[in-house]
Amino acid sequence: MAVYTFLGAEELAGLIAHYDVGELVSAKGIAEGVSNSNWIVDTAKARFILTMYERRIELGDLPFFLGLLDHLAAKKCPVPATVHDRSGKAYRSHDGKAVALIEFLPGISPAEPTPAQARAVGAALAQIHIAAMDFGRQRENDLAPEDTLAILEKCGADALAKIDPRLPRVIDMGRNITETWPGDLPQSVIHSDLFPDNVLMMGETVSGLIDFYFACNGAMAYDLAVTHAAWCFDRTGKRFGAAIGQALVEGYETVRPLEGSERQALPILAQGACLRFVASRAEDWLDTPADALVTRKDPMDFVRRWDFYVENADKAFA
Template identity: 55%
Template sequence: MAVYTHVSAEALGDFLARYDVGELVSAKGIAEGVENSNYLVDTTAGRFILTLYERRVAAGDLPYFMALLDHLAAKGLAVPPAIKDRAGVAIQTLAGRPACLIAFLPGVSVSHPTVAQAHAAGEALAQMHVALGDFAGDRANTMGHAHWRPLLDRCGDGIDSIAPGLFIRVAAALDDVLAAWPSDLATSAIHADLFPDNVLMLGDRVTGLIDFYFACTDIRAYDLAITHSSWAFDASGAPIDPAVGQALLDGYESVLPLTEAERAAMPVLAQGACIRFLLSRAYDWVNTPADALVTRKDPLAYLRRLDWYEAHPKAFTR
């Protein structure tokens, strides 16, 4: 989450008048993340999240995201659907951007997950995959493996300003991963970005899965690999207690066991996840506007993860 587009109190008040959500009390920009502009909005009736969609989120994709959230909410999963105004409209326009008012969920995201919290997150991811088994929507993964080489080319030698030789290092890893990328594993709608900051928790209980704006149709086990690559390492990319990563896998498999083919593919899927986030972070690192209220994320944290997965090819074996 971030703030690229600033909204005046007057404009926000007029926006909220379309809804039955009370009157504006306060609004505060949320700085974390890099994709959209987000505000925490308090009204006389409660608390909400206002999201203005920018950069990688195309307006044409918003109906897919809203349908997916409605589907999961109808299945009883803790997700934040968009609130409809009095006319039944969920997707609005504010300050020249597509915008949605979104239900606020209780809980906090953890920065140092425990074994119990990782197990709960794995369960929640698997429950989401099960619930999406009959979801009819389809969206290509615009950050999927077919897009990584073009993204590396757009970064160009400029990413060597982040670390000398980074372009060549990533290009070599990308060659290996693409050559081994599986084509016969189960696919479904996936979250594709289930970092700890996109999981809300109260104690060891998951109270919300949020930020579905990379959701797409792709390999289901790849979603687990993405989640492992974020939960099993600290913010710098150093591996944490091995029991945490294992608990995530165990939690997932307590609901939805991996097939032998999925387990065999996990190392290359995890390396691919590292390349995907390394590249998107590197692109953002060199292209984020200087005046944006946003915290840039370290691309090298995913290079360190990539190094670890390459050095531990049996990390997912039992």
């Protein structure tokens, strides 16, 4: 989440008036994240999240993203449903940009997850994988290893070196990933971005999985590997939490046991997850406007995680 576009009180009130949610009482921009502008919106009836889609999201993908939320919410998964406007639309256009109003879910994103929380998240991830199997829409993963490698190659070694002198070596590391990437793993719709700040918790209970704007059809084990890479290290990627990783996988398997091929593939899938986040963070670092209300994220955090998975393939998912 982030704020790239300023909306005044009158504009916000005008947008909210298109929904049967009561008059606008207050709105506050949310500064985290990198892709969309977001506001917490309070009306006379309830609290919501207002999202304006800014980057990486194609208008044609919105029916997939928003329809998926409604599909999962209808199956009692802990995800926010969309709020449709008075004409029944899941999103509207404002100054050439799409906007949507999303249900607000209570909870706090864990800054330092516990094994119990990781176990609950693993189970919730498996729940949405199963629930999404009969979702009727399809969306290709446009951040597969070959796509994210292309991002790094487009950035170029010289530009990457300006971020950190050690960063250009990941281009060759990424080529190795694309050459060894596994195929034919069990598929569903996957979240593919389940960082702790995309999970809301009430104690050890998952109250919300949010930000499905990278969701796509893909290997369920890859989604678990993405979540493993996102949850099992400190914020700098320097310290691995084995107990968190074990609990995450155990929680997942209480709902959906992994096949042998999936378990065997987890180390390389985790490396592919790191490739993706190194590439997206490097691209954002180079492209984010200086005046945007957003904090750039260091791609080296995921280079260190990537190195861990390379050097400890036999221990990371033990």
